[in-house]
Amino acid sequence: MVTYQVQDVSPDMSFLEMLDLLNEDLTLKNEEPIAFDHDCREGICGMCGVVINGAAHGRSSSPVPTTTCQLHMRSFSDGATIDVEPWRAGAFPVIKDLVVDRTAFDRIIQAGGFISANTGAAPDAHAAPVSKIMADRAFDAATCIGCGACVAACPNGSAMLFTSAKITHLAMLPQGQPERFSRVKSMVAQHDAEGFGGCTNIGECSAVCPKEIPLDVISQLNRDLVASLFKRDGK
Amino acid sequence: MSTANPTDFFVVGDEIHDTKAPAGPIEQKWSTRKFEAKLVNPANRRKLSVIIVGTGLAGGAAAASLGEAGYNVLNFCYQDSPRRAHSIAAQGGINAAKNYRNDNDSVHRLFYDTVKGGDYRARETNVHRLAEVSANIIDQCVAQGVPFAREYGGLLDNRSFGGVQVQRTFYARGQTGQQLLIGAYQALERQVAAGTVAMYNRHEMLEVIVADGRARGIVTRNMVTGAIESWFADAVVLATGGYGNVFFLSTNAMGCNVTANWRAHRKGAYFGNPCYTQIHPTCIPVHGESQSKLTLMSESLRNDGRIWVPKRAEDCDKDPRQISEEDRDYYLERIYPAFGNLVPRDIASRQAKNMCDEGRGVGPKVGDARRGVYLDFSEAINRLGRDAVASRYGNLFDMYAQITGENPYETPMRIYPAVHYTMGGLWVDYDLMSSITGLYVTGQANFSDHGANRLGASALMQGLADGYFVLPNTINDYLAGAPFDKIDETHPAAVEAMRVVQERIDRLLAVDGDRTVDSFHKELGHIMWEYCGMERTEQGSHPRHRCHPQAARGVLEPRQGQRHERGLQSDPGAGRTSRRLHGAW
Numbered sequence: 001m002v003t004y005q006v007q008d009v010s011p012d013m014s015f016l017e018m019l020d021l022l023n024e025d026l027t028l029k030n031e032e033p034i035a036f037d038h039d040c041r042e043g044i045c046g047m048c049g050v051v052i053n054g055a056a057h058g059r060s061s062s063p064v065p066t067t068t069c070q071l072h073m074r075s076f077s078d079g080a081t082i083d084v085e086p087w088r089a090g091a092f093p094v095i096k097d098l099v100v101d102r103t104a105f106d107r108i109i110q111a112g113g114f115i116s117a118n119t120g121a122a123p124d125a126h127a128a129p130v131s132k133i134m135a136d137r138a139f140d141a142a143t144c145i146g147c148g149a150c151v152a153a154c155p156n157g158s159a160m161l162f163t164s165a166k167i168t169h170l171a172m173l174p175q176g177q178p179e180r181f182s183r184v185k186s187m188v189a190q191h192d193a194e195g196f197g198g199c200t201n202i203g204e205c206s207a208v209c210p211k212e213i214p215l216d217v218i219s220q221l222n223r224d225l226v227a228s229l230f231k232r233d234g235k
Numbered sequence: 236m237s238t239a240n241p242t243d244f245f246v247v248g249d250e251i252h253d254t255k256a257p258a259g260p261i262e263q264k265w266s267t268r269k270f271e272a273k274l275v276n277p278a279n280r281r282k283l284s285v286i287i288v289g290t291g292l293a294g295g296a297a298a299a300s301l302g303e304a305g306y307n308v309l310n311f312c313y314q315d316s317p318r319r320a321h322s323i324a325a326q327g328g329i330n331a332a333k334n335y336r337n338d339n340d341s342v343h344r345l346f347y348d349t350v351k352g353g354d355y356r357a358r359e360t361n362v363h364r365l366a367e368v369s370a371n372i373i374d375q376c377v378a379q380g381v382p383f384a385r386e387y388g389g390l391l392d393n394r395s396f397g398g399v400q401v402q403r404t405f406y407a408r409g410q411t412g413q414q415l416l417i418g419a420y421q422a423l424e425r426q427v428a429a430g431t432v433a434m435y436n437r438h439e440m441l442e443v444i445v446a447d448g449r450a451r452g453i454v455t456r457n458m459v460t461g462a463i464e465s466w467f468a469d470a471v472v473l474a475t476g477g478y479g480n481v482f483f484l485s486t487n488a489m490g491c492n493v494t495a496n497w498r499a500h501r502k503g504a505y506f507g508n509p510c511y512t513q514i515h516p517t518c519i520p521v522h523g524e525s526q527s528k529l530t531l532m533s534e535s536l537r538n539d540g541r542i543w544v545p546k547r548a549e550d551c552d553k554d555p556r557q558i559s560e561e562d563r564d565y566y567l568e569r570i571y572p573a574f575g576n577l578v579p580r581d582i583a584s585r586q587a588k589n590m591c592d593e594g595r596g597v598g599p600k601v602g603d604a605r606r607g608v609y610l611d612f613s614e615a616i617n618r619l620g621r622d623a624v625a626s627r628y629g630n631l632f633d634m635y636a637q638i639t640g641e642n643p644y645e646t647p648m649r650i651y652p653a654v655h656y657t658m659g660g661l662w663v664d665y666d667l668m669s670s671i672t673g674l675y676v677t678g679q680a681n682f683s684d685h686g687a688n689r690l691g692a693s694a695l696m697q698g699l700a701d702g703y704f705v706l707p708n709t710i711n712d713y714l715a716g717a718p719f720d721k722i723d724e725t726h727p728a729a730v731e732a733m734r735v736v737q738e739r740i741d742r743l744l745a746v747d748g749d750r751t752v753d754s755f756h757k758e759l760g761h762i763m764w765e766y767c768g769m770e771r772t773e774q775g776s777h778p779r780h781r782c783h784p785q786a787a788r789g790v791l792e793p794r795q796g797q798r799h800e801r802g803l804q805s806d807p808g809a810g811r812t813s814r815r816l817h818g819a820w
Contacts, residue, residue, distance in 0.1 A: 011640070012522035012599075020753070021525055027751045037315060039488045041528045044413055045319040062637045074640050095459055103436065106316050110428035114421035115380045119300040119703045120371070122378035126335070129389025139382040139407060142414060146318055173380050 011074035036098040043070040046145030051085040056149035056208040089157035091195040104194040111190035112183035113166040138172035143211040150205035156197030161205035164221030182234025256665035265364040273715035280305035284468040290317030293678025294474030295419035296702025302426030321488035325412025328404035329695040331369040340401040353686020368704040379418040396691040440495040446728035450674035469717040477657035477679040483760020485654035504669040507682035508659035516583035518653035520607035529653040539615040548594040584652035611647035658685040666709035677701035
C-alpha cells in the first residue's frame, strides 16, 4: 500500500484524469507511474475499473451508476484520502498495480457466447420477427460491457452476472435457439473451469453494474441450465 | 524558417491510379470484380496466413470472416480484449438500403446521398459497392443476434439521420456501435475457439515488415512484458482507426494513436486527404487543462435546443438565467434564419468558434478564452413540458449532468465542437490494398468512402462492409499468388525492421529529458487544433506556425514537430491535391 498526495484536483476532473495528474507528477519526479487500464473514457468500452473506497467503480454523487472513467472528483470531499485497489478475484490475476487480466471473460465467450452464423449465410433480416418485449429484454442483457465489476463486487468472485447476461441476450432471440442449451452447458462449465466462484444470489453484482444488468438474468441462466439437463444438446 | 519554401516539407510523387476497379457501368463493377478476382481453393487457404491489426468493426469482422473462410489469421489489439475497440462508442446507427419504409430508398439513393454528403470527394466506385453490400450487413448482424430496435409487430425499426430524406438508419437505442461490435467480437471468439484465429491482446504494432516488395509481417511491442517481436504472414491488414488524436483532445479512445497507420505511411504507403477531419458541433466543452478527452452528445439535441451566447462580452461570466432575452444573441437563428439551429455540422462548429474568438464564449476560462456556447432547452420545456423533453433527450441530459455536475433542465447546457472522425487515411485501391503490395487497409483507417464529410450512421456501415464483405472477396485475388517465399526473423527485412524499432525506442529512452510525453502531445495537439482545426488560413498553415519553436526543440521526441506536418502535406494523396486526384479516377 502506497499513499500519494495529489495537488490541484478540480471537481470537474474525472477520476482517471486525477490519476493522469498524479502520473504526470510521478514521471517528473522520476518515479514509476501507476499502471491502470482505460481506453474510451466514455463509459462504454469496459476497459477501466478499480475498486474505490471499497466499491467497484466507486460511488458517484449522481444517481446514475458509473464506470470509473465517468466518476468525477466532485463525488469526493476536498482533502479526502481515497483507497484504490484493483479488481480482486481469483480468476482475475493482477498484472501490475491496478491492471488485472480479464481474458477469462473472452474464454467464456469462446465456449459458446455466440450464434454460429457464417458471414454471407444470413437470411433476410425480416425473416424472423422478434416481439418487442423479447427484443428489449435481449437488449437489456446485451448492454453488458464486460468490465468485471460484478466479479470484483461478488464475495464469491463469481462471474454469474456476466455469463448469464450473454445467455439471456441470446436465449431471447429466435436466432439463438438452435444452440441455446448446448451454449448454457459449455459456458457454465468454462466459467467454473476459470476459477470463478459459485453464485449464492447475493446481488452485489447487479448493484454495482454500470449498465444496470438486472439480477433476474441469473434466474434465466439457471432455468436454461436445468432444462438443458434433459436435452441431448452439448455436454 | 520564415523563408522556407513549402516544397522543403514535402515531395510531389507520381500520380496514383486505382487499377483494380473493372471497366463498365458502376452498377456492375463489384459483381465483375468478384467474378474476375482469382480464387484460393479451400484446401489451400489453410496453408496461408493473414495478419490483421485492430479488432473494431473493420478488423474484428475481417478476422472472423477470413477465419471462417479457412485462412490462418493472426489478430492483434492493444487493449486487453478485442471487445474494447472504439467502434463500441458509436451511438447513432447504421445505414442500409433496405427500403423497409417504402420511401423510395434504393442502393442508388444511398450511393448518391453518400457521395453528395461527402462533397463529391469520395471515390464513387467504392461508395457504390458500400451501398450494394449495406443490406447484407443488416442481415448478417441480425443472424448473429444483434438486438436492433424493433416495432411491436416484431420488425426492425428505422430512424432518419442528417443529410437524407429517407428512413434507412437501423439502431440499437443509443448503443448501436456497441451492439454491432459485440456481434463481430462474438463471431471472432467463435473462430478463436475453432483455432482459425490466434488473438494477441495488449500488443501494439510498431512497424510493417516489407520484404522483396511485399508486406509480409509486423513488429509489435508486448505491452505487458515490453518484448519487441516480429510476426509473419502472406498479407497484412491494418484496421487501426483514424488519427483524431493528433489534435490531442478528441472523442477518440485514448489508446487510438495512429501509430500503425503512421508507420505504414513512413514505410511508403500513401496517405490520402489527411486534412479531412470531421468536427462535431455538440460535444461537452473542455473543463480545464487536465482534460484528457471529449464526449460527444447526439446532434439531435439541436432539433429542440436553441444555441446562443451573450451579446456583450461582460455578461459571459453571469448566470445564464440572469441574462435577459434582449441581451442574448441566438446567432445561428440570426445569421441563418432559414436553417436556424439546424445548419450543417461544419457551419454550426465554425460559428461557435467565431463567437468564442470574439470573446463571447461562456463557461470556465481554459487558457485565455472561454470555449463554450449555450444550448438552451428552456423554450422547449415551456412549449412541450419537461416530461416530453425528458422522453426525447433524457439519456443525453443524464450524461451531461453526470459529466458536468449541472442540471440541463434548469440551466442551459454548454457545448463546443470537437474532433470526432477522420475521413482521410491510407490510400487504397478498389481491392482495399494500399500502395504497398500486400498491405490492406480497412475501415476508418483508409480514405476512400466518405470524401470530405461523412454522413451520420455511415462509419459503422463502412467498417462492417469492409470487414465482412469487401476484404474477404478481394484479398483472395492477391493470396492466389501465394505462398510467397519463406520468411522468418532472419530475413534481412525483418532484421532491419526490428533494428529500427529498437533504435527508435532506445533513442527516446536515452533522451533523459525533463518533460513528459503527454505534455508534448498536448502542445502539438494544440498547434494542430489552432492552425489546422476548424479553420485554416494560408498564414496559419505556414510551417512557421506549425513547427512551434518549443515543440521543435522537444527533448523527448525531437522529430515529433516534423511528424505531424509531414502527415499533413507530404503525401501525393493529400487534401490539397484531392481535386486533381479525383479527376484522375
